[in-house]
Amino acid sequence: AQTVTQSQPEMSVQEAETVTLSCTYDTSESDYYLFWYKQPPSRQMILVIRQEAYKQQNATENRFSVNFQKAAKSFSLKISDSQLGDAAMYFCAYRSGGSQGNLIFGKGTKLSVKP
Amino acid sequence: GAGVSQSPSNKVTEKGKDVELRCDPISGHTALYWYRQSLGQGLEFLIYFQGNSAPDKSGLPSDRFSAERTGGSVSTLTIQRTQQEDSAVYLCASSVVRGTSGRTDTQYFGPGTRLTVL
Numbered sequence: 127a128q129t130v131t132q133s134q135p136e137m138s139v140q141e142a143e144t145v146t147l148s149c150t151y152d153t154s155e156s157d158y159y160l161f162w163y164k165q166p167p168s169r170q171m172i173l174v175i176r177q178e179a180y181k182q183q184n185a186t187e188n189r190f191s192v193n194f195q196k197a198a199k200s201f202s203l204k205i206s207d208s209q210l211g212d213a214a215m216y217f218c219a220y221r222s223g224g225s226q227g228n229l230i231f232g233k234g235t236k237l238s239v240k241p
Numbered sequence: 242g243a244g245v246s247q248s249p250s251n252k253v254t255e256k257g258k259d260v261e262l263r264c265d266p267i268s269g270h271t272a273l274y275w276y277r278q279s280l281g282q283g284l285e286f287l288i289y290f291q292g293n294s295a296p297d298k299s300g301l302p303s304d305r306f307s308a309e310r311t312g313g314s315v316s317t318l319t320i321q322r323t324q325q326e327d328s329a330v331y332l333c334a335s336s337v338v339r340g341t342s343g344r345t346d347t348q349y350f351g352p353g354t355r356l357t358v359l
Binding site: 161163168169170171172173176217223224226227228229230231232233234 | 272274276283284286289291296297300330332334336344345347348349350351352353355
């Protein structure tokens with residue numbers, strides 16, 4: 127079975143600084159997707175970024191980028207120029223490439239942003 | 242236009258009562274998922290719908306939990322004889338299915354229903 131591990135329950139960053147959230151996963155599959163979702167206090171899970179396993183290039187979305195190390199099964203999220211609105215729970219998630227595609231989540235990292 | 246909507250936003254019920262939670266997916270999304278988020282267990286997959294069919298119910302924690310989807314749109318998650326351990330946030334997500342591959346795409350989530358069982 128696939129598992130996702132987020133080893134940092136809480137992280138803190140100064141506004142305008144850069145922070146990296148860690149995620150590792152375990153799978154024997156070769157076809158899969160990885161995601162980072164953000165969950166603010168409103169509870170709405172918001173997609174931050176996604177990575178297809180077959181792509182070697184790391185995904186980027188504005189201030190958000192990932193470091194995808196397939197051999198090491200690592201998928202970290204880097205947030206540059208942190209903003210107060212980035213404060214939230216961040217969840218790393220794995221999805222098999224098959225048709226069903228339910229998500230397997232890590233336990234989450236609570237990110238605080240200090241003004 | 243909308244995103245995924247869920248109702249009610251919050252539900253408080255007494256132990257032993259039945260509850261129904263509703264999910265209205267994004268229009269055109271044929272795949273629908275239910276997840277449960279609790280302090281102890283984190284985020285868990287409950288059930289997946291493709292159209293009105295539920296090919297995977299493996300995540301439902303007990304036979305007190307059931308779900309249906311009608312018209313390929315709205316889904317209802319029903320919990321019978323609620324227990325205190327059912328207290329959690331229930332999240333719904335939907336996605337499109339890509340062409341002939343049958344693969345689902347990125348999941349978009351609703352705001353969830355917070356269920357409290359007293």
